[in-house]
Amino acid sequence: MTNSPQPEEDTGRDLEIGTLAYDIRIERVGVVMEECGRHYALRPPCGGREWEAPAADLRPATVAERISSELAERNANSRKGTSWR
Incomplete structure (x- = not known):
């Protein structure tokens, strides 16, 4: 039997500026602002x-995480009395 290489884990290496990413280390969604090595x-x-996170701890945010993040923002704005549009 030969050892085949394991597929690389999907990490933050392919994240683009402005996209939403999920930081598995702190269980938080964030907008990618800059790549720093x-x-x-x-x-x-x-x-x-x-905040800064290692690429290995990031992955693209799922649809559910994006919706949850948007809902949290709207709730925060409603508590402040600001419009969400």
């Missing part, structure tokens, strides 16, 4: 403090 800078979709 083997790390990415992310910001919460509704604004806030950026």
Whole structure:
């Protein structure tokens, strides 16, 4: 039997600026702001403090995570009294 190479895990290496990514380390969705070597800078979709995450800890956000993130932003805006449009 020969050892076939294992497929590479889908990590953040293919994330584009402006897309939503999921940080598995802290279980949080963020907008990709910048690629910094083997790390990415992310910001919460509704604004806030950026954080840095290793590419290995990131993956594209799922549809459910995108919807959840958008809903959280709308809820936050409604609590502030600002429009969500």
